[in-house]
Amino acid sequence: MKHTLSVLVENKPGVLARIAGLFSRRGFNIDSLAVGITEDPDVSRMTITVDAAEHPIEQVTKQLHKLINVIKITDLDPERTVARELSLVKVSTDAKTRGEVMQIAEIFRARILDVGKKSLTIEVTGTTGKIEALEQLLRPHGVVEIVRTGRVAIERGGK
Amino acid sequence: MKGSEIIIESLKAAGVDTIFGLPGGMVIPLYDALYDSDLRHILVRHEQGAAHMADGYARATGRTGVCVATSGPGATNLVTGIANAYMDSTPMIAITGQARSDLIGTDAFQEADITGITEPIVKHSYLIKRTEDIPRVFKEAFYIASTGRPGPVVIDIPSDMQLEDIGYKPAGRLNLPGYKPTLKGNMKQIRSAATAIAAAERPVIYAGGGVITAGAEKELLALAKLMKIPVTTTLMGLGAFPENNDLSLGMLGMHGTGYANYAVTHCDLLLGVGARFDDRVTGKIATFARGAKKIHIDMDPAEISKNVPIDIPIVGDARDVLGGIVAELRKLKRRPKQTAAWMDQVIAWKQKHPLHYKDFKGSIMPQYVIEEINRISKSDAILCTDVGQHQMWSCLFYTHIKPRHFISSGGLGTMGFGFPAAIGAKVGRPDKIVIDIAGDGSFQMNIQELATAVCYDIPVVVCILNNGFLGMVRQWQELFWNKRYSDTVISCQPDFAAVAEAYGALGMTITDKKDVSDAIRTAIKARRPAVLDFHVRAEENVFPMVPAGKSIDEMIGGHRT
Ligand SMILES: Cc1ncc(C[n+]2csc(CCOP(=O)(O)OP(=O)(O)O)c2C)c(N)n1
Numbered sequence A: 001m002k003h004t005l006s007v008l009v010e011n012k013p014g015v016l017a018r019i020a021g022l023f024s025r026r027g028f029n030i031d032s033l034a035v036g037i038t039e040d041p042d043v044s045r046m047t048i049t050v051d052a053a054e055h056p057i058e059q060v061t062k063q064l065h066k067l068i069n070v071i072k073i074t075d076l077d078p079e080r081t082v083a084r085e086l087s088l089v090k091v092s093t094d095a096k097t098r099g100e101v102m103q104i105a106e107i108f109r110a111r112i113l114d115v116g117k118k119s120l121t122i123e124v125t126g127t128t129g130k131i132e133a134l135e136q137l138l139r140p141h142g143v144v145e146i147v148r149t150g151r152v153a154i155e156r157g158g159k
Numbered sequence B: 001m002k003g004s005e006i007i008i009e010s011l012k013a014a015g016v017d018t019i020f021g022l023p024g025g026m027v028i029p030l031y032d033a034l035y036d037s038d039l040r041h042i043l044v045r046h047e048q049g050a051a052h053m054a055d056g057y058a059r060a061t062g063r064t065g066v067c068v069a070t071s072g073p074g075a076t077n078l079v080t081g082i083a084n085a086y087m088d089s090t091p092m093i094a095i096t097g098q099a100r101s102d103l104i105g106t107d108a109f110q111e112a113d114i115t116g117i118t119e120p121i122v123k124h125s126y127l128i129k130r131t132e133d134i135p136r137v138f139k140e141a142f143y144i145a146s147t148g149r150p151g152p153v154v155i156d157i158p159s160d161m162q163l164e165d166i167g168y169k170p171a172g173r174l175n176l177p178g179y180k181p182t183l184k185g186n187m188k189q190i191r192s193a194a195t196a197i198a199a200a201e202r203p204v205i206y207a208g209g210g211v212i213t214a215g216a217e218k219e220l221l222a223l224a225k226l227m228k229i230p231v232t233t234t235l236m237g238l239g240a241f242p243e244n245n246d247l248s249l250g251m252l253g254m255h256g257t258g259y260a261n262y263a264v265t266h267c268d269l270l271l272g273v274g275a276r277f278d279d280r281v282t283g284k285i286a287t288f289a290r291g292a293k294k295i296h297i298d299m300d301p302a303e304i305s306k307n308v309p310i311d312i313p314i315v316g317d318a319r320d321v322l323g324g325i326v327a328e329l330r331k332l333k334r335r336p337k338q339t340a341a342w343m344d345q346v347i348a349w350k351q352k353h354p355l356h357y358k359d360f361k362g363s364i365m366p367q368y369v370i371e372e373i374n375r376i377s378k379s380d381a382i383l384c385t386d387v388g389q390h391q392m393w394s395c396l397f398y399t400h401i402k403p404r405h406f407i408s409s410g411g412l413g414t415m416g417f418g419f420p421a422a423i424g425a426k427v428g429r430p431d432k433i434v435i436d437i438a439g440d441g442s443f444q445m446n447i448q449e450l451a452t453a454v455c456y457d458i459p460v461v462v463c464i465l466n467n468g469f470l471g472m473v474r475q476w477q478e479l480f481w482n483k484r485y486s487d488t489v490i491s492c493q494p495d496f497a498a499v500a501e502a503y504g505a506l507g508m509t510i511t512d513k514k515d516v517s518d519a520i521r522t523a524i525k526a527r528r529p530a531v532l533d534f535h536v537r538a539e540e541n542v543f544p545m546v547p548a549g550k551s552i553d554e555m556i557g558g559h560r561t
C-alpha cells in the first residue's frame, strides 16, 4: 500500500539531502516527493509517497524522526486526505487530431497551455488515478514528454 | 573577538579541557587561538588517531570527545573514526576546517564536502555559514552528541569564519524543535514489563552498551538480584553487569559463551536493554530466543522491532526504566520460587560448557596472556582492544566487572582502533592502568601514535597477541574455506619491540610462557608507554563460534558438548 507522509522540516540547507540520503541508504524507495514552504517561513513541508508493501512504514517514520531537522511526521489517512498532483503533457498533434485531443483534455478539465504546429501541451491537476487515466488516453496520439510533480496532500477539515 | 577565539570560548562553555587533532591550512586561525588558550591539545600523527582518541576518551569518561582536522585530507582521515563513533553511539564532536566560504563549490585546494561525505555516519552535522552562528552551533552540537542515543556531530568551519572579528555573544537557549529524546519510560509499559517478568519461569536479561551510556548498572544489578535473573551482555555491554556475579552469563552471540547462547535460546522471557539485536548477537534471526516473550528497553525508538519483533517495547533511558521496573516489582511483592529450576539448568550449562582452551606445551596461549593481565590488574584496568581474534579473547578471558572499563570497536569492527582509543582513555582517566590488547595486524594500522604516547608521556601498555596472521580472517579460511590462507599470513613483520624503542617507548618481546607475567608487571610499573610483543600460538582459534547464518545454540568448538 502507498503511504503519503507529510513531513515538516526545519527550513535549513542540506535537509533535503539528509532525507534523500536516509531513504537511499536504508533501502526505502521514494515514489514521489514534493517540497515547498509553509505558512511559517522557518518550516518547509515535504510530502513523500512510499510503498509500504516493500518497507514497514514504521521503520521509515522512526528513521526519519531521528533526523534532527525533522519536526513532525504525519502518515496521512487516505480517507481523510485530499491529494493532488500536476502533470504537463506534450502530445504530438496535427490539424486532424488536434480536435480529438482537445476533447479528451476537456473531459478531464485539463487546460491547454500551448498549441504548436506539431504538438499541444496540456496541464492537468488531480489525483494520481486521474492523471494516469488521461495519460493513457493521450498515449496513442504520441506523448512527446511528460513533466509531473510529486503528490501534495492535506487533511480535510479539522484545524 | 575572532571566530577562532569564539570556537575556543564555545568549547570551554561546553566544559571541554582536552582536544585531539592535527593542524593544516584551513585551521591555522583556530590553532593560532589555541596557542594562547589553556585548552589541552594533543597533537596526533594521523587524524584517524585523533578521532579514535576522542572516542576512547569519551567511552572512558562519559564526556564528549573532541577531535580537530584541517579541510580535505585532514577531514577525510577522520571518516573511519566518525563512522566508528556512530556505530557504537559515542558522543563525539569532529571539528573540521573548510575552504574559504566564497570558494566552496569550486573544487578549491583541499576542499572536500565533509558534511556530505559523513552524512550517513553522523548524528548531525553543521557547515557554518555565519561567524555569529558559532556559539549556537557548538551548544547544539554538544547537546545533540551527548543526549538521547549519543553519536558524532561534525562541525565544518570555513577558514574566513575563523578569522572574522565580531563580538562574542554566548549562545542563547537551545531551540531544536525536531529533537526531543524520550527519557522517561511509559508507566503502563513499565507495569506490563514488571508483570511479564514476575510471571516468567525462564527469564534472561540481555544488556548492551545503552546500559553503560545511561549509567544504569546499579538498576540492572538490582533487577537481576531481586528476581534472580541471569544476565548476558553484548560486546558493547561488557562491564554493565559484573561477571564475578553468579548471575552473569558473560557475552552472547557469535563468540558468546555456550551457557549464554543456550540460556537465550531456551528462555521464556528476554529482556533486552540498551542493545540492538545486531546480527552478531542474534545469529539466525528466526530462531533467536524463539519461545520467548520479548521486552525491549531502548533510548532509540527506531531500534525497537527493527530486527526482531518485540512484545513489550519501552522507549526511554535505561536507568529510569529499569529503576521503574524494579519499583513495580517490589510493589508486586511476589517472588515465587518459579525460576529455581531455570537457575539449576543455567548452572548445569555453566558446568557442562565452561569456556576453556587447550594448553599447547611450548607455546604462549593468547588466552593465557589475557588471563594473566586480568589477574595482575585485578580486573580493574581499562582494557582497549583492536579487532580480530585477540578482541574476542579479551571479551571472553577477562573478567569484566565495571562499566567504562572495556573499550572496543563493536559495530564497525575497526582495526587500528585500540591503540589510539587507549591513549584517549588514559588521557581521560590518568588514574587507571590502561592496557591495549592489539593484534599484530591491527596495531600497524595506527602504530604511528606511539610518537604521540611518548611525546605526551601517556603510559598505555600495548600487549600485542602476535600470531603472525590476520588471525580472525585466517580462522574463517581454516574453518570454511579449506584452509586456503589467501593473504592472511603477515610476512615481513617488523620487530615490534625495536619499533617501540625507536619511538622512545619501552619494547619487549616475549616468547616464553614463564616470562608473560613478569613482562606485564614490568610494563605497568614502567609508567611509560610500553609495547609487549607476545609471540602466541599462531593457529589458535576463537571458540565457541556460531557459524554465519546458524542459530546461536549451534556452536562449534571450545565448549564441551
Ligand atoms: C580496517 C579493517 N580492515 C579489515 C578488517 C577485516 N578484519 C577483521 S579481523 C582481521 C584480522 C585482524 O588481524 P590482527 O589484528 O592480527 O588480529 P588477530 O585476529 O590475528 O588477533 C581483519 C583483516 C577490519 N575489521 N578492519
Ligand SMILES: [Mg+2]
Pocket: B388, B439, B440, B441, B465, B466, B467, B468, B469, B470, B471
Ligand atoms: Mg594477528
